[in-house]
Amino acid sequence: xxxxxxxxxxxxxxxxxxxxxxxxxxxxxxxxxxxxxxxxxxxxxxxxxxxxxxxxxxxxxxxxxxxxxxxxxxxxxxxxxxxxxxxxxxxxxxxxxxxxxxxxxxxxxxxxxxxxxxxxxxxxxxxxxxxxxxxxxxxxxxxxxxxxxxxxxxxxxxxxxxxxxxxxxxxxxxxxxxxxxxxxxxxxxxxxxxxxxxxxxxxxxxxxxxxxxxxxxxxxxxxxxxxxxxxxxxxxxxxxxxxxxxxxxxxxxxxxxxxxxxxxxxxxxxxxxxxxxxxxxxxxxxxxxxxxxxxxxxxxxxxxxxxxxxxxxxxxxxxxxxxxxxxxxxxxxxxxxxxxxxxxxxxxxxxxxxxxxxxxxxxxxxxxxxxxxxxxxxxxxxxxxxxxxxxxxxxxxxxxxxxxxxxxxxxxxxxxxxxxxxxxxxxxxxxxxxxxxxxxxxxxxxxxxxxxxxxxxxxxxxxxxxxxxxxxxxxxxxxxxxxxxxxxxxxxxxxxxxxxxxxxxxxxxxxxxxxxxxxxxxxxxxxxxxxxxxxxxxxxxxxxxxxxxxxxxxxxxxxxxxxxxxxxxxxxxxxxxxxxxxxxxxxxxxxxxxxxxxxxxxxxxxxxxxxxxxxxxxxxxxxxxxxxxxxxxxxxxxxxxxxxxxxxxxxxxxxxxxxxxxxxxxxxxxxxxxxxxxxxxxxxxxxxxxxxxxxxxxxxxxxxxxxxxxxxxxxxxxxxxxxxxxxxxxxxxxxxxxxxxxxxxxxxxxxxxxxxxxxxxxxxxxxxxxxxxxxxxxxxxxxxxxxxxxxxxxxxxxxxxxxxxxxxxxxxxxxxxxxxxxxxxxxxxxxxxxxxxxxxxxxxxxxxxxxxxxxxxxxxxxxxxxxxxxxxxxxxxxxxxxxxxxxxxxxxxxxxxxxxxxxxxxxxxxxxxxxxxxxxxxxxxxxxxxxxxxxxxxxxxxxxxxxxxxxxxxxxxxxxx
Ligand code: ACK
Numbered sequence: 012x013x014x015x016x017x018x019x020x021x022x023x024x025x026x027x028x029x030x031x032x033x034x035x036x037x038x039x040x041x042x043x044x045x046x047x048x049x050x051x052x053x054x055x056x057x058x059x060x061x062x063x064x065x066x067x068x069x070x071x072x073x074x075x076x077x078x079x080x081x082x083x084x085x086x087x088x089x090x091x092x093x094x095x096x097x098x099x100x101x102x103x104x105x106x107x108x109x110x111x112x113x114x115x116x117x118x119x120x121x122x123x124x125x126x127x128x129x130x131x132x133x134x135x136x137x138x139x140x141x142x143x144x145x146x147x148x149x150x151x152x153x154x155x156x157x158x159x160x161x162x163x164x165x166x167x168x169x170x171x172x173x174x175x176x177x178x179x180x181x182x183x184x185x186x187x188x189x190x191x192x193x194x195x196x197x198x199x200x201x202x203x204x205x206x207x208x209x210x211x212x213x214x215x216x217x218x219x220x221x222x223x224x225x226x227x228x229x230x231x232x233x234x235x236x237x238x239x240x241x242x243x244x245x246x247x248x249x250x251x252x253x254x255x256x257x258x259x260x261x262x263x264x265x266x267x268x269x270x271x272x273x274x275x276x277x278x279x280x281x282x283x284x285x286x287x288x289x290x291x292x293x294x295x296x297x298x299x300x301x302x303x304x305x306x307x308x309x310x311x312x313x314x315x316x317x318x319x320x321x322x323x324x325x326x327x328x329x330x331x332x333x334x335x336x337x338x339x340x341x342x343x344x345x346x347x348x349x350x351x352x353x354x355x356x357x358x359x360x361x362x363x364x365x366x367x368x369x370x371x372x373x374x375x376x377x378x379x380x381x382x383x384x385x386x387x388x389x390x391x392x393x394x395x396x397x398x399x400x401x402x403x404x405x406x407x408x409x410x411x412x413x414x415x416x417x418x419x420x421x422x423x424x425x426x427x428x429x430x431x432x433x434x435x436x437x438x439x440x441x442x443x444x445x446x447x448x449x450x451x452x453x454x455x456x457x458x459x460x461x462x463x464x465x466x467x468x469x470x471x472x473x474x475x476x477x478x479x480x481x482x483x484x485x486x487x488x489x490x491x492x493x494x495x496x497x498x499x500x501x502x503x504x505x506x507x508x509x510x511x512x513x514x515x516x517x518x519x520x521x522x523x524x525x526x527x528x529x530x531x532x533x534x535x536x537x538x539x540x541x542x543x544x545x546x547x548x549x550x551x552x553x554x555x556x557x558x559x560x561x562x563x564x565x566x567x568x569x570x571x572x573x574x575x576x577x578x579x580x581x582x583x584x585x586x587x588x589x590x591x592x593x594x595x596x597x598x599x600x601x602x603x604x605x606x607x608x609x610x611x612x613x614x615x616x617x618x619x620x621x622x623x624x625x626x627x628x629x630x631x632x633x634x635x636x637x638x639x640x641x642x643x644x645x646x647x648x649x650x651x652x653x654x655x656x657x658x659x660x661x662x663x664x665x666x667x668x669x670x671x672x673x674x675x676x677x678x679x680x681x682x683x684x685x686x687x688x689x690x691x692x693x694x695x696x697x698x699x700x701x702x703x704x705x706x707x708x709x710x711x712x713x714x715x716x717x718x719x720x721x722x723x724x725x726x727x728x729x730x731x732x733x734x735x736x737x738x739x740x741x742x743x744x745x746x747x748x749x750x751x752x753x754x755x756x757x758x759x760x761x762x763x764x765x766x767x768x769x770x771x772x773x774x775x776x777x778x779x780x781x782x783x784x785x786x787x788x789x790x791x792x793x794x795x796x797x798x799x800x801x802x803x804x805x806x807x808x809x810x811x812x813x814x815x816x817x818x819x820x821x822x823x824x825x826x827x828x829x830x831x832x833x834x835x836x837x838x839x840x841x842x843x844x845x846x847x848x849x850x851x852x853x854x855x856x857x858x859x860x861x862x863x864x865x866x867x868x869x870x871x872x873x874x875x876x877x878x879x880x881x882x883x884x885x886x887x888x889x890x891x892x893x894x895x896x897x898x899x900x901x902x903x904x905x906x907x908x909x910x911x912x913x914x915x916x917x918x919x920x921x922x923x924x925x926x927x928x929x930x931x932x933x934x935x936x937x938x939x940x941x942x943x944x945x946x947x948x949x950x951x952x953x954x955x956x957x958x959x960x961x962x963x964x965x966x967x968x969x970x971x972x
Contacts, residue, residue, distance in 0.1 A: 025468065028247040029923070032095065032931060033087050033196040035066060042066050044084050045134050051080025051184065052191075059192065060163070071104065071188035073112045078186035081136055084194065086129035086177050091215045092198030094171030097121065097180060099145060101164055102176045104188035108152035118146045120183040122716030139181050143168050158377045163192060199247030205230060205267035206815045207255035208283070209239030221826050229256035232269040234281060242827070250843075251827065251835050257281045261299035270297035279317045291320035292352070297388075310414035322352035325410040327423040328391065333406070338434035338463070339396040341487050344408055344425060346391060352859025353412045358388040361407040361494035362395065365428065372405055400463060400514075401436040434463040436510040436517030445492070449500035449528045455492035456508055456520070464512035471495075476503040476524065501529035540784040595741040598671040605689070608667045611674030613686035615639070615697060620688070622651060626704070631655060632693070636700055639685055649685055653693045663694060670696045672764040676739070682752055682762040701752035701760065706812075709753045711820035719849060719887045722816055725759045726852075727877040732761040733809060734870035737802035746808035748815040787829040788822075792836055793864060803864035809873065811842075817852060818845035836860075844891035851880055852893035 035042060036059065048051040052068045059065045072078050089095070095184050099121070106115035149162040170178075182191060201214040208720035209227030216223055227239035237254035244250050258269035261278055263286045272278050272286030277300040289295055289303035294309075305311055305321035315322075328344040342360065350356050362375035362385070375398075382394040398404060409424035433699035437459040437947075445453040458466065471493050474483035486493055498504065503526045509519045598607035619640055627634040640646040654666045671697075675685040688695040703709045706725070729751055736743060743750075743761065750763035785795055791807035793799040823842060824832045841860050844853040856875060861867045868876070880887055 025347045028200050028202045029096075029197045030090070030200055031093075031195060032090065032092070032198045033084065033194065035191075035194045035703050036063075038063070038066055042068075042085070044068065044082055045132055047081045047083070047134055051078075052082035052182070057192075063389070065193065067190055067192050068182070069190035070184045072184075073104075073106075073109055073115045073186060073188050076114050078114060078116075078184060080184040081134070081326075082182040082184075082191070086126070086179060087196055088177040089173050089175070090198070092171075093173055093215065093217055094169055095173060095178075095196055095198045096167055096169055097142070098165065098167045098193075098195040098197070099191065100193040101145075101147070101166075102162060102190045102192065103147035103150045103164065104507040105150035105152045106188075109188065109863065114186040116185050116187040117150055118144050118184070119187050119189055120144050122181040122183060123170055123178050124181070125173060125178045127176045129177070130179075136181070136183075139179075142170055151317050152335065199245075201241075201243035201247050201249050203227075204247070204249060206241060206252045207239055208233045208264065208267070208269065209254070209256050210257065211239075211241050211249065214243040216243050216247055222250060224826075227254075227256075228518055230268055232259050232262040232271075233257060234259060240831070242825075251831070253831055253834055253838070255283075256281055260301045274300075277301060277303050277317065286316065290318055293321045303318060308418075310417040312413035312417070315413065320352055322412070322414050324415040324418045324423065325349060325351045325353075325356050325412050328358060328408050328410050328425045331406075331408060331425045331427040333429045335429055335431060337432045337791070338398045338400050339394060340398065340404075340406075340429055340431070341392065341394050342406055342408065342427065343392045346670050347410045347423075351412050351414065353414070354667065355413045357386075357411050358393075359409055359411060360388070360393050360395070361385075361409075361424075362415060363405040364399075365403040365405050367403065375404070378917040397461075398431045400431055403428065403430050433514040434461070435514045436463050436466060437461040438518035439469070439508045439510060439520040442506075442508060442520060442523045444525055447525065447528055450498050451494055451496045452498065452504075452525050452527065454506070454525075455522075458491060459510050459517055462510065462512065463517075464514055466510045466512055468511055469493075470509050470511065470516065471503050471506065472508075472519075473506040475499070476505050480505075498527045500527050502527050549911040565770070593739060595672070595675055595736075598668050600909070604664045604668060604671070607671040608674075608687060610671075612667075612670040612696075613674075614688035614690060615641075615688050616694075617691045617695075620649070620651060620695070620697060626650070631658070631662060639697055647685075648702075650698050650700045652696040652698070654695070656693070658694075662941055666694065666696070669764050672741070673698070676735070676741075678732055678735040679758070680728045680759045680760050681735060698762075700754075701762075702755040703753035703757070705749050706751035706753050706759060707748035707815060707820045709820075710748065710816060714819045719847075720881060720884050721757065723752070723852070723880055723887065725757060726813055726816055727874060727881065728759040729761060729812060730809065730870055730873040730877055731761075733802075733805060734874050736761065737805065737870050742800050742802060743805050743808070744794075745786055746805050746812060747786060748812050748820065751812065764782050788824050788832055791864065792833075792862065795833060799864075801864065802870065803867050806859050806867045806870065806873070807864075810856045812840050813852065813856050813859065814845060817848045821845065848891050849880075849887040850889045850891040851876075851886055 023086045031037075042054060046054075046055070046068075051072070052070045055067050057065055057067050068082055070078075070082075071078050072080065094469050103117060106112060106117055109115060121142045121144075122136075124139045145166050145168075147162075147164045149164055151162040180194070180196065199216065201211070201216065203213045204211050208228065211225050214223055214225050222242035223243055225240065225241055225243055228947075229235055229239070233256040235254070236487055238258045239252070239254040239256060241252050245573055258264050258278075258281060259824055260281050262269040263278055264283045274296050275289055275294065276286035277289060277295055277542050278284070278286045279301050289300075292306045292309040293303035294306065295303045302317040309321035309323050310320070311317075325347040328347055331342060331344040334341040334343075344358075347356065360381060362379055362381075363371040363372040364375050378397050379395060380395060380397050385393070395404075395406070405426055405428045407424045408427045413922060424859050433851055439459050441457040443455050445455055447453075454471075456469075469488045469491070471486040471488060472483055473486075474480055474496060484495075486495070491811040495504075495506075503524060506523045506525065507519045507521075508523075510517045543624045596607075596611075598604055601607040619642075620637055621640075622635045622637040624632045624636055626636050629652055632653040635651045635653065637649055637651050638646050652666075652669075654663060658666070667687065667689065670684055670687045673682065677683075681697040682701070685699065687697065687698040720923040733743070733746065743764070745763060747760070750761070751759050752757055752762045787795060789808045789811045791799075791804035794801075794804040794807075814823060815821065824835075827835070839862070841857060844850075844856075855868070855873065858866075858868050859873075
C-alpha cells in the first residue's frame, strides 16, 4: 500500500492539477447545508480516520415508509471549470443486518442545479437534475460496528459542461442508512509548467473531446528557437510539447531557468549547452560573460574561436646552418623554442649584402631569388639563388604567428652571414634548329643569360631517343652553333648543351628533340586500297552488330509482353520476389490498362445486378448496395461502386485500376472482387457487401461495446490481410481504419486499392513539401520525407490502425495540425496508449512506430503475436494505464517501457503460468509460434471456438467473431 501511494504521488500528474471548489472536510464550523425535511439528514460533528474533526451528514430513517430526504449544499461558484468532479466518501449500513426494517435501501441519489446566483435558502427539489444513483461497494453490519471497522466508500462522478456562474449539489435519500463523511468538488486543470524553457500558464481544459492548444512563453534570458506549444487534455494533462526556447549567450540552462555564467566561465552561443571554463591565459570577473579576455602579453587573433587559448608571438628560430654552393645557399634552422601556443608559425627571411670592415649592409637587390619564397615559409628551410659571386651576405630569419601583428614590435630573429664562391654559367635556354637532312642537323643557340665569366666552350651531348642515353656522343664547340653529321635517317634524337667557364660547367639546357628526314614518304596505291577496304569492312561489321542488337532486344521485349505470366514484374514494389510465390502485377506495366482489367476481373452482365440503395460516395461516383444473381448461382449481396457520367479516359482507367488490383487478391481479409461492368454504362466495380461499412465509423458507433478479445480478433484479421498483401509484394500506402470494411460477423477486410487515386481520393491525404499527397497521420516518417513506401511503412500505418481500433475510432493526434504531427513524430514522440489498452498491444504499437523501419515487426510476426494474445487472454489484462505513464503523453520511445514483457520469450514465460499453460507446457518458443498459429487459425478463420483451446469461452465474445 505504501509503495502504491509513493508511486502515485510521483507519477500521477492529476494530483497536482485539481482545484477544489468545495471540501467539506476543510470546514471547521457548521456547514449549514439545507436539510428537507428537517428531520431527514442531520449534521453531526465527528472525526475522520486520523481523528481530525470533521462535519458529516447522516440519515437512517429505515423504520418508516416512503422516505424522501434531501440535503442541499451551499451555492458553489464554478470558477472557470467546464467539467467538475464530485468525490463522495460515505459509509452505508447493510440492510440485511438491520432487524425488522420497514423500508431499507442501499443507495442514495446525487443531483445538481446550475444557477447564476446564490438562491439562499430557497430549495425546490424538482429544479434539480439527477447525476447518478450512488451505491456502496462496501456496506457495514452490526458486527463491523462492534469491531469498530469503518467501511468507507469513495465514489467520483463527472458533471458538465457547466455554463452558469455556480451550482448546488443535492443528496436524496430514499430510505437508506447512510453517513456522508466528506464531499469534495473539484475541477481539473493543466497546471503552470515550464517545458523546454517555455512557460505554460494554468489552463483549464474544455469539456469537449478536443485539446486546448497553448503557446508557451520563453523564460527570462532565453529566446524562441521553434515556437513552443503544448496541448492541454480534458484530463488536465499536458500533451505533446513541441518547439523550444534556448538560453541567450552568457546564460545556461539550470533547472527550468536560464542563469548567467559564473565568473571564470563564458557562453558564446545561444543554445542549451553549459557555460564553458575560460580557456588558458584568459579570464572573466563578471557574470554572464560571452567571452573571456586575454591575460597581459597574450592575444587572440581575429579568426581565433573564443574557445581557443590566448597566445603570444613565437620566440626566434634557432640553429641556423648555411650550405653554400657557388652563388646559391641553402639555409636550415630549427623551430622556435616557444611557438607562443599556436600552430600557425611561419618564417620570413631578410637578405642583406654586406661589405667587410665596419659592418655595412644594405638590402639585397631584386635579382636574388628565394625558393620557395622569402616570406610566409611554413618549413624550416629556404634556398637562396642568383647571389653574386665572392660576396658577403647576412640572412635574418624571424618567426611569426597569428598574433605577432597584435604584440608590441620587438623583432625576434636569428641571423647567419655567408660569403659566396665563383659561379658557373647559367644554362643555355634558347636552341634553334637551322637545317635538317637525312644524316645531319645544324643547330645554333644563344649564350646563357648569366655567363658568370668568360665562356671557354660549349658541350653538346646527343643520342638516339629510343636508346635512352645508354650510348651518346659529345661534341665541343667554341661558338654557338654546330652541325651534327653521321646521323641515321628518319630517326629522333635528343640533345643537351652546357657552357663552361673557369668556374666549371654551367647547368645543362633542357632536352631538345629533333628528327632527321626519312628516305621517302609515300604510300603505294596498292597499300592505300588495302587500308581503305579494311576500314570500310570494320565500319560495316560494327553497323551490322548494332542493327542486330536492336532487332533482337525489340523482339524479346515484344515476346515478353505477349505472355501474361511473363508480364509480372520480377520485383514487386521494390521487394525481391521468390520464385513460385504469387506476386502482384502492377496494372501500369500493361500498355493497355483495359487488358489488365480483363485479365484479373470478370466481366459481368449489367442485367445480373440489382441496385438497392446508395450507401456512400467515392471519388469516382456513388457506392451502392445491391444484389448479384449469376446464372446457376445463389443471389448474393454486393457493394457496387459506379463511375459517374462525364468521366475522362484517365478517370475511367484509374477507377478500373482498383479492380485490376483487387482481382489479383484472394484472401479472407481482403475485400473480394465479384467482377466489373465495362461494356455498358455506368461502369461498375462489384465487390462483396460488408454490412457494417468502414471500421472507423463502425467503432465510433459502438464506442466501448466490444471485449478486448473481439478487438484483437479484428486486428488479427487486418494483420493477416496485410501479411498476404506484403507477401504478394503489394504496398498499400493508405492503410487506415477508414479503409477497412467490416462485415456482419465482425470480420475486417482491407479495401481501397488503386494507383494514383490511393492518395488523391483520401480526404486525409495532404500535400507534402515534395508535392506528393500523403495521409500524414497514418504514414511512416520515411514515406513522408522521401516517399519510401514499403511493407515496413505499411506496418507503421498498421500501428496507427491498432491505436484507432483500441481507442474506438479516435482521430490519431486529435486536432493537431499535420505540420505539428510531423514535427512531434520526428522529435521522437509517439501516441499515448488509448484508455484501458492492454500493455502488450501498446508495446506492439510502439514497435510498429520504430523510427528505423528495419526494427519494425513484419506482418507475419504481428499475426503471430496477436494469435498468442488471443490464445492467452489473461495477458491482455495488464493495461498500459495512464496513471503510470509520464506526464508527456505522446511518448518518447527511447525513454519509455510500459509493458512487463520485454521479449517474446518473457511473454511466453508468463504465458506458461497463465490459463493456457497446459497448451504451452514443454513447448519451445519456436514451436509455440506454430502452436499459436495453428490454433488461432482453427479458432479465427473458421470463426468458431476451438475445442482444444480451454480458455476460449463464448462469454469472451469469440463466438461472435
Ligand atoms: O462507412 P461506410 O458506410 O462504408 O461508407 C463508405 C462508403 O461506401 C464510401 O466508401 C461504403 N462501402 C464501400 N465499400 C463497401 C462494401 N464493400 N460494402 C459495404 N459498404 C461499402 C463505406
